[in-house]
Amino acid sequence: LPKFWVNLSKKNLFNRREVFSRPSLQICLGLILGLLCTMTALVVYEISSGLFPDDYANMRLPVRSNYLYLGAMTIEFVFINPILEQIYWNVFLVGLCEPGKKITLRTVAKITTFFGLYHFFTISYIIGIRLAIPATIGISFAGLCFLFIRCHFGLLASILTHLGADLGIVLVIFDLVFNNILQTNSMHVKPLLLAN
Numbered sequence: 001l002p003k004f005w006v007n008l009s010k011k012n013l014f015n016r017r018e019v020f021s022r023p024s025l026q027i028c029l030g031l032i033l034g035l036l037c038t039m040t041a042l043v044v045y046e047i048s049s050g051l052f053p054d055d056y057a058n059m060r061l062p063v064r065s066n067y068l069y070l071g072a073m074t075i076e077f078v079f080i081n082p083i084l085e086q087i088y089w090n091v092f093l094v095g096l097c098e099p100g101k102k103i104t105l106r107t108v109a110k111i112t113t114f115f116g117l118y119h120f121f122t123i124s125y126i127i128g129i130r131l132a133i134p135a136t137i138g139i140s141f142a143g144l145c146f147l148f149i150r151c152h153f154g155l156l157a158s159i160l161t162h163l164g165a166d167l168g169i170v171l172v173i174f175d176l177v178f179n180n181i182l183q184t185n186s187m188h189v190k191p192l193l194l195a196n
Helices: 003-010 016-020 023-051 053-057 067-097 105-127 129-152 155-182
Strands: none
Touching: 023 053, 023 129, 023 155, 053 129, 067 105, 067 129, 067 155, 105 129, 129 155
């Protein structure tokens, strides 16, 4: 096995005590911050859609306009994605970059930068470069907040906060998709995948 995998297997990257320590505090904090993230996503959407109407008109949504696909996307994006991303970005990669208990500023900068770049390349095709740049700054800040919450309060709190952020994004996608369905004669939003 490669040396880093051997070293990685000796570390306790997923500490069960951390996940379940102070569960009521983690749940309350995660739900409050998650609700704040949901509201922030909706407010930013309202403001930015007024400032950049042409960018929203030319957006390529990676969803079909049928309810089964939207339901499956919602379950994956709201309930599965936050768990996977928090474990990957804030447990696995932090443990890979920082073998000790203390997380350095250099590790925080690496994780936040990679988190932002990953999301930039993911969303730039869908929403366009002009919206992707400020969105990436916001997403990087969110990633920094998720890491802070995970380090100071626990993984469960960061997962619930991330869930709230993703719920806000799903509500924005629903608004865009249903506006598109209602305006089928004059397509303002161009879906990437069309329903048959």
